[in-house]
Amino acid sequence: MGLLRYTTYRFIQAIPVLIGISILTFILANLTPGDPVRLMVQGQEVTPEQIERIEAQYGLDRPLHERYLDYMAGLVQGDMGYSFHRNRSVSELIASRIGPTLLLILSAYVFALITSIPLGILAAKRRNEPFDHVSRIIALIGVSTPSFWIGIMLILIFAVQLGWLPSAGLVYPWWSPEVYGHSGYLEHFYQTIRYLLLPMVALGTLQMATLMRVERTQMIESLQGEYVKLARAYGVPERTILRKHAFQVAQLPIITIVGLNLSTALGGAVLTEFVFNINGLGRLFYEAIIQLDYQLIMGITMVIATMFVIGVIITDIAYAYIDPRVTYGEAE
């Protein structure tokens, strides 16, 4: 199977997965205790008849399977429904909130990759030396500390105590500098980085810690590989061995982990957005759940699930592309 066919095949495979997720989410959201209409009209004088009328207006009085089929029929036509809590279309709401989340996750990954790989290599090279021990402790703390707590600590230190960085919000690079009153693109870029720094570190620390340890292990393994020994025997300089031979092989698991950790990153983004007051998809998702806004819950879940599935597919394809030993599913 060629790469193109494999890619197509993987995308087709994703369809039943997404349908399964949609069914599960629809059932779970609708079975969650609580009545969205009653929640919406809390505090207003309403009669049971009025509640029934509102339920009928939004189709909440119809059987679950009918509502689901209606929803899916709309979805394939690009209609993600209407958030009756917010008086806005779901796609409009998601479109307005997805940018900050993607920016946050992307920057967290960039932070994690540019820190974890050199640190992992260094730890491997200095195995069982003090640097390795320190990096192990850092990794342990990074893996076991929730991102929101790291976020709160960062705010307390760098925003409240030192006053170096802003405690909340984001400067969107896709908005023009005039919106923020910035003098030009240079200041705009600088402010974007300033605002991004703390949430990026908060969200990226877990990824960084995980990747650093994987990188270290892989590098140690690679450095002990036969081909490295052979290269050494041929007198290939150590720097070249590290860069050309050991390093390349060691990156394969990193790609897998980066792809699979996307769900963790999305989960972490929800809390990070809350702590840093970022108006992203995560915060919208949280609010939708609190308000039992079914349509919005469904819409965001589908978007997140699609992002995750695509992430996994890209990982698989990248893996297959980079490592010639990985086949595209043909019988051997």
Added chain:
Amino acid sequence: MANNQQLWARRRVLATGGAVSAATIAGCIGGNGDDDGNGDDEVADISEYQHDREEPDDEEAARQSELEFLQPADPDEDYDPVVSFDSYSMQVANLVFDGLYEWDDELNLEPKIADGMPEEEDDGETYFFDIQEGIEFHNGDEVTASDVAHSFTAPVEEETQNAATYGMIESAEPVDDYQLEVTLEHPYGPFTMSTMAVPVVPEAVRTEDTEAFNTDPVGSGPFQFAEFQPGEYVELERWDDYWDEPQPYVQRIRFEAAPDDANRVAQVLAGDTDVIDTVPATEWDEVDGADGVRIHGSRSPSYMYLAFNCNEGETTDPDVRRAVGHSFSMREFVNEHLGPAADPLSSPIPEVTNESGGWEFPMDEWEDEMPEYDPDQAQELLEGAGVPDDWEPRIIAPEGGPREQLAERIGSRLSEIGYGADVQGMSFATLVDTYNTGNVDDYEMYLLGWTGGPDPDVYYYNLFHESQAGVGQGHFYEGEGDFHDNILNARESADQDERRDLYVDVTEEIIEYLPVLPAYSEHNTMAAREEVKDLHAHPSVSYNPRIVSDYQNTWIDE
């Protein structure tokens, strides 16, 4: 029957939800934290956080002020008062629109666009409003009686969520450009204290494109819409041709939402914002002790309560309900968990409602009649009522806030006298589905809150009248004698003395039979940088930050 002042109530309930959810994690504030039931009974006074008026040395500099205000919840972003149904959209709209009448800082209704109080005819069924001449909307159109008529009738005609607020109005017809005749379907007591505070919208602009008006409104208030980024912020700018005095100092004001308590507090402490709405009780000490920040507070008409299931189970017996009242100390709880952020209550009427409405209810007497902490008496009453030894009532409350802590407190006190409690903190959505089933398996007690205004009807009708059983209340108290008739008669009377007497009877019965145990009233609070001058918290959350009125003109001293 449609009715009433629920607009305000709804907005306030939402706001209170925000305020209450604000105090998310258990914490001891202002108390000694002991758990023996004999804590310090001294209740902290919110008036310490009401600051004196301030005047700028340099008025021109003050007029350069720009202010950022952080809201504790995302607004629905409906800025047309005909549509707007949440406090946080109304915080913005109340600066853009003037009311026909408005509440002052003690919740007294005072004329704004109206020229004096209305002339009343037909025993409170007809009102004639005079409108001041020469008031202009931001587009230059003059405010006329037909604009006010539209403001009264549009919510019902367009069936917006505010329809119930104005549902008792039969007609609103301009007599001429400056006089309006409003006829009610029947006399309606809360009309003059609440409904008349309608924000006035320009009929012509609004009806041209109601959807556009909702996110780009035109009013006659001291600020006009400048910029709106959905999901991000809304900015208002000073309206330099504002018709009323004083003219605002603040040039520009920006509203953003910051629902996370810790984040909101961090932002004001770090100087990243000027004012935050709602100081969480758990963060009170930190904010209060911080350099460069001041807390501003005001009592509010919020009312938290413990309700008993009078439909099924042991709590159908009034002695059992009284026993629960004797089993713990409400004052001690409020001191420990809410400190200066709340006052204990002894009736379904918050103090600020009593004062602002001029009701002169016998609050002190009612306080004396409330059950006090007396575990022996509680035990005696429970034994006398034949409550089984293994009684373990289910108490449900919104999770993660002071009300859940109160439920836990009651549970631990009951266990000290040989019983127990199954305390269940629930998400608000689940609670809304559970608290009014009347089923003993669902609950024997529940904790909730409500917020009204200067008229008691919103508390009594919604929370006690039999028509609301299973809808707005889940105690299913049947009442003795004329209990329910009194509530109904009080809302359908325009005679305040008569209404007062009816409410006194109703309250005394509540205190005697205790279908509900009043708990506490949570204050409205803001925290601001010290540079923010002449800021005063208003009892109604949707009037904060009021910025400009006859008792304040906020500016930033930089």
